[in-house]
Amino acid sequence: MTEKCFEERFRDVEENYKVITNRIAEAAVRSGRKPEDVTFLAATKTVPAEVINHAIGCGLRFIGENRVQEFMDKYEKIDWDKGVSGQIIGRLQTNKVKYIIDKVDCIQSVDSVKLAKEISRLAEKIGRKMPVLIEVNIGGEESKGGIEKAALPELLEEIAVLPGIQVNGLMAIPPICAEKSALCN
Missing domain, CATH: 3.20.20.10 (Alanine racemase)
Incomplete structure (x- = not known):
């Protein structure tokens, strides 16, 4: 993936992360819950590790992978040290x-x-x-x-x-x- 493509994906990730976390917060409040009680897990199927790490930098803490092979291919490249939870979905x-x-x-x-x-x-x-x-x-x-x-x-x-x-x-x-x-x- 070219640097320009990553820049576009990074901007999309930032925007989508904000939109989703705002929607989660609004829905939580409407239902009488706290936003932090809701788990936001991003499905990372076909998403490059660089983009996943950018989402982690935005605050994402839960990632879900569909396939074991894809999870293993990305595993060493993910910023696990930032408190991220990897899950098989x-x-x-x-x-x-x-x-x-x-x-x-x-x-x-x-x-x-x-x-x-x-x-x-x-x-x-x-x-x-x-x-x-x-x-x-x-x-x-x-x-x-x-x-x-x-x-x-x-x-x-x-x-x-x-x-x-x-x-x-x-x-x-x-x-x-x-x-x-x-x-x-």
């Missing part, structure tokens, strides 16, 4: 857990007992308890990961006892708009 295969278990602060896409057991096993091995979110496919969409709503109680019951994980909540993405419109694109 995309589908995670059990054979990839070993690469990120000591690098992320939360895994937001647990959707099976098998995956939860592997996370727990590897977290215990390094002496930590990994915070996780259970991914729920609330729209029943085939194109999205996550467990069906009806399967949630059983999954929670089975994984709540695993010593290397801590279930902190749910992660769900709303269904895709049924109608094509400017808002859905």
